[in-house]
Amino acid sequence: MQHFPIFVALAGRRVVVSGGGEAALAKLRLLLKTEARVTVFAADPHPDLAALAEAGKLTLHRRAMQPGDALCAVLFYAADEDAAQDARTTALARADGALTNIVDNLAQSQFITPAIVDRDPVTVAIGTEGAAPVLARAIKADLEARLPATLGRLARIGKAFRKMAEALPMGRARRDFWRDYYFRTGPRMADAPDSTVEGALDGLLAEHLDRQSRKGHVAFVGAGPGDPELLTLKARRALDEADVVIYDRLVGKGVLELARREAIMVNAGKEGFGPSMPQAQITATIIEHARAGAQVVRLKGGDATIFGRLDEETEAVSDAGIDWHVVPGITAASAAAAAVGQSLTSRGRNDETRFVTGHDMKGFADRDWASLAQPGEVAAVYMGKRAARFIQGRLLMHGAAPDTPVSVIENASRADQRVLACTLADLPQRLDTARLSGPAVLLLGLAPHPALHGTTAPALPQDTHAPAPKPIMELVQ
Numbered sequence: 001m002q003h004f005p006i007f008v009a010l011a012g013r014r015v016v017v018s019g020g021g022e023a024a025l026a027k028l029r030l031l032l033k034t035e036a037r038v039t040v041f042a043a044d045p046h047p048d049l050a051a052l053a054e055a056g057k058l059t060l061h062r063r064a065m066q067p068g069d070a071l072c073a074v075l076f077y078a079a080d081e082d083a084a085q086d087a088r089t090t091a092l093a094r095a096d097g098a099l100t101n102i103v104d105n106l107a108q109s110q111f112i113t114p115a116i117v118d119r120d121p122v123t124v125a126i127g128t129e130g131a132a133p134v135l136a137r138a139i140k141a142d143l144e145a146r147l148p149a150t151l152g153r154l155a156r157i158g159k160a161f162r163k164m165a166e167a168l169p170m171g172r173a174r175r176d177f178w179r180d181y182y183f184r185t186g187p188r189m190a191d192a193p194d195s196t197v198e199g200a201l202d203g204l205l206a207e208h209l210d211r212q213s214r215k216g217h218v219a220f221v222g223a224g225p226g227d228p229e230l231l232t233l234k235a236r237r238a239l240d241e242a243d244v245v246i247y248d249r250l251v252g253k254g255v256l257e258l259a260r261r262e263a264i265m266v267n268a269g270k271e272g273f274g275p276s277m278p279q280a281q282i283t284a285t286i287i288e289h290a291r292a293g294a295q296v297v298r299l300k301g302g303d304a305t306i307f308g309r310l311d312e313e314t315e316a317v318s319d320a321g322i323d324w325h326v327v328p329g330i331t332a333a334s335a336a337a338a339a340v341g342q343s344l345t346s347r348g349r350n351d352e353t354r355f356v357t358g359h360d361m362k363g364f365a366d367r368d369w370a371s372l373a374q375p376g377e378v379a380a381v382y383m384g385k386r387a388a389r390f391i392q393g394r395l396l397m398h399g400a401a402p403d404t405p406v407s408v409i410e411n412a413s414r415a416d417q418r419v420l421a422c423t424l425a426d427l428p429q430r431l432d433t434a435r436l437s438g439p440a441v442l443l444l445g446l447a448p449h450p451a452l453h454g455t456t457a458p459a460l461p462q463d464t465h466a467p468a469p470k471p472i473m474e475l476v477q
Contacts, residue, residue: 001129002129003111003112003127003129005114005125005127007123007125008074008075010034010035010036010074010075011034011035011036012035012036012037013036013037013074014036014037014039014072014073014074015031015034015036015037015038015039015073015074015075015076015077016038016039016040016041016065016069016070016073016075016076016077016093016098017031017038017039017040017041017076017077017079018040018041018042018064018065018076018077018078018079018080018085018086018089018093019040019041019042019077019078019079019080019081019103020040020042020043020044020045020046020049021042021046021079021081022046022081023079023080023081023103023104024040024042024046024049024077024079025046025048025049026079026103027077027079027103027113028040028049028052028058030113030116031077032052032057032058033118033120036074037059038057038058038059039058039059039060039061039069039073040053040058040059040060040061041061041063041064041065041069041089042060042061042062043062043063043064044062045060045062064085064089065089065092065093066092067092067095067096068096069092069096070092070093070096070097070098071096071097072096072097073093073096073097073098074098074099075098075099075100075101075111076089076090076093076094076098076099076100076101077100077101077102077103078090078093078100078101078102078103078105079103081103083105086102086103086105087102087108090102090108094110099111101113106129106130112127112129112130114126114127114136115127115133115136115137115139115140116140117140117143117144117147118152119147119149119151119152119155120152120156121152121155121156121159122147122151122152122155124143124147126139126140126143148187148190150187150190150191153190153194154181154182154186154187154190154197157186157194157197157198157201158178158181158182158186158201161198161201161205164201164202164205165177165178165205167205167209168205168208168209171243172243172293172294172295173208173211176208177204177205177208180204180208181201181204185200185201185204186200215293215322215323216289216290216291216292216293216294216295216296216322216323217290217295217296217322217323217324217325218286218290218296218297218298218317218322218323218324219238219242219295219296219297219298219324219325219326219327220298220300220304220310220313220314220324220325220326220327221235221238221239221297221298221299221300221304221326221327221329222235222300222301222302222303222304222305222308222327222328222329222330222331223235223247223248223250223251223252223255223299223300223301223302223329224252224255224301224302224329224330224335224413225301225302225330225331225332225334225335225336225412225413225414226250226251226252226254226255226301226335226411226412226413226414227252227254227335227413227414228252228254228255228257228258230329230330230335230413231255231258231329232327232328232329232330234327235327235329236258238297238327239255239258239259239260239263239297239299240258240259240260241260241295242259242260242263242295242296242297243262243263243264243289243294243295243296244263244264244266244289244294244295244296244297245259245263245264245265245266245296245297245299246266246268246282246285246286246289246296246297246298246299247265247266247267247268247269247299247300248268248269248299248300248301248308249267249269249301250301250302250439251299251300251301252414255299256299259297264289264294266285268281268282268285279309279312282313283312283313283316283317286298286313286316286317287316287317287320287322290317290320290322291320291322298313300329301332301439302329302330302331302332303328303329303330303331304326304327304328304329305326305328306331306333306355306382307355307357307382307383310326314326330413331355332380332382332412332439332441333353333355333380333382333441333443335409335412335413335441336380336407336409336412336441336443337380337443337446338412338413339409339412339413339417339419340407340409340419340421340443340446340447340448340449340452341448341449341451341452342407342443342446342447342448342449344378344380344446345378349376349378350376350377350378350445352378353378353379353380354372354377354378354379354380355379355380355382356372356379356380356381356382357381357382357383357384358381358382358383358384358385358386358387358388358390358391358442359383359386359387366394369394369395369397369398370398370399372395372398372400372444373395373396373398373399373400375401376445377444377445378443378444378445378446379443379444379445380441380442380443380444381441381442381443381444382441384440384441384442385408385431385436385440385442388427388428388431388442389428391427391442391444392424392425392427392428395424395444396424400424401424402423402424402425403423403424403425404423404424404444404445405421405422405423405445405446405447406421406422406423406424406427406442406443406444406445406446406447407419407420407421407422407442407443407446407447407448408420408422408427408430408431408434408436408440408441408442408443409440409441409443410436410437410438410439410440411438411439411440412441414438416438418434418436418438419448419452420434420436421447421448424444427442
């Protein structure tokens with residue numbers, strides 16, 4: 001991030017613009033929405049600019065800018081539409097201590113003005129650091145359509161009511177009140193007179209003051225395989241409401257960024273054969289926060305019900321008298337199958353797929369190898385990289401064909417996803433050569449779909465980097 005987004009208080013403060021043409025007018029249309037004291041320097045101003053000055057909207061000096069003209073200014077815009085003149089006036093403004101912006105010159109500007117969706121006092125700013133102004137405009141258009149025109153009015157009424165809402169305790173109680181207002185009571189009364197909306201706010205506040213403190217609750221949420229776009233709507237809502245998020249090592253960074261900014265984030269990561277937070281400590285942490293009244297999200301990679309030790313945690317939470325619910329997620333096997341373009345079940349090949357783990361608490365996991373070794377069987381092996389040689393040996397010992405296809409999908413669904421196509425015979429050697437560092441799922445009995453071969457340059461023999469193509473945003477399609 002090269003530009004840090006902030007909102008600058010401009011009420012009663014000085015903003016200076018140099019230039020009298022279309023570029024200056026474009027900036028002034030935005031600046032005059034604020035309560036800033038705007039001063040313009042232009043020897044030959046556009047008639048519309050002169051009219052704004054005559055109407056008392058700004059102060060116009062019909063001359064070129066001179067040293068000292070930007071003293072006490074917070075912001076300065078160079079809009080002379082001439083590179084040499086813009087450089088001169090910018091140097092003067094910087095000498096006077098103002099932050100400077102040169103229109104259409106990102107490299108020489110100290111700040112940039114984003115695309116803005118105005119629902120005063122609600123303001124949405126969209127910036128791309130100059131990389132994609134067309135994208136910024138597309139996002140702006142989408143948000144303009146999504147945000148009702150009445151939103152600003154509701155926000156103004158709510159702003160005036162903030163002092164009254166301070167009767168509620170800080171934190172969760174106030175958030176619940178404002179959530180009810182902005183997403184339930186307020187929108188229902190969008191066309192009502194202000195006095196009616198204010199009366200509804202009084203009634204809503206009384207309702208919330210009468211409520212007992214909200215009890216702690218735990219949501220066991222599947223975070224999916226890593227791509228934040230694969231997170232369910234229910235999971236996103238849980239993250240938005242969470243006071244505490246206790247997350248596993250495999251939860252993607254993009255998913256964690258969707259949590260409410262004020263939420264307490266607790267890393268409860270575990271790594272096979274590596275450093276881990278003990279399960280007893282994880283469970284104790286969940287219970288401690290929930291007993292304190294927090295809305296806790298226990299965030300697990302993939303689906304919480306598959307190799308996530310969910311039963312241990314739900315049992316402990318139940319024993320502690322705490323309410324909970326489970327939000328399912330997309331498991332890594334599903335993302336891995338999508339990465340290789342194959343179905344986990346197929347008529348005439350297999351009518352079942354087994355989800356197995358390469359190792360358990362006692363070490364490499366043993367199972368019905370004779371059944372898995374049968375032709376056409378498909379299995380998704382979680383945590384199987386270190387157990388690859390063990391798995392190979394057991395399957396070959398029970399009659400599996402050496403040329404049985406195996407696909408290894410590292411970081412399924414993520415931007416750095418990698419697909420390794422091999423056979424049972426060369427599985428351990430291919431894994432050693434590939435040096436996979438991320439979490440991987442082994443799909444026994446499945447090779448990548450032929451249509452995927454050759455779509456990308458291989459990093460290693462028979463390797464493919466094949467992340468599913470994704471639009472930047474649906475709204476710019």
